[in-house]
Structure formats: structure tokens, C-alpha cells
Amino acid sequence: MVSWESQLERKCIWYLEYSPAVLAYEEQPLVLEYSDGGGNARRAIPDFSVRLSDGSNVHAGFHVHSNMANGWAFYSPTQDSN
Numbered sequence: 001m002v003s004w005e006s007q008l009e010r011k012c013i014w015y016l017e018y019s020p021a022v023l024a025y026e027e028q029p030l031v032l033e034y035s036d037g038g039g040n041a042r043r044a045i046p047d048f049s050v051r052l053s054d055g056s057n058v059h060a061g062f063h064v065h066s067n068m069a070n071g072w073a074f075y076s077p078t079q080d081s082n
Contacts, residue, residue, distance in 0.1 A: 003027055008062045009047055016050060025050045032059070 004010045004027070016025045029049035036042050046059035 021053050023051045
């Protein structure tokens with residue numbers, strides 16, 4: 001069973017389940033640690049890690065921002081070179 005925290009994540013799971021380009025995926029797979037522009041330590045947990053049929057891995061996060069018109073969400077992927 002795959003856990004989801006929003007309807008947007010639920011829709012993404014449906015896409016991941018049925019996309020021929022997706023070999024496997026995992027929800028909240030790891031903690032990414034990084035420094036922001038001010039030198040502060042930050043942590044982020046991607047919503048999904050996705051292994052694609054071309055051999056690449058993608059970490060994807062979905063967020064709804066209050067400053068966006070009509071509450072639309074955006075998709076912010078990061079890619080690993082594996």
C-alpha cells in the first residue's frame with residue numbers, strides 16, 4: 001500500500017502506477033540535506049523517488065503555495081544521474 005498526504009499526491013500515484021515509463025517508485029524515500037543561500041542547513045523529503053525505464057531516477061515533490069493564483073500546485077523534480 002502506498003501512502004499519500006494530498007489529492008495531488010494521490011493523482012501522482014495513479015500516474016506512476018500506469019505510466020509505461022515508470023519501472024518503480026517509492027514514497028518519501030530519503031532526507032535531502034543542503035545549505036540555502038544564507039548558509040543555513042536545510043532538510044527536505046521528496047514525495048517520491050521514481051526509477052524510469054531509461055535508467056534515470058527522479059525525486060519529485062508536490063506543493064501548494066498560498067501565493068499562487070487559485071491554489072494551483074507545481075511540480076519540482078530533481079534528477080539523479082544513475
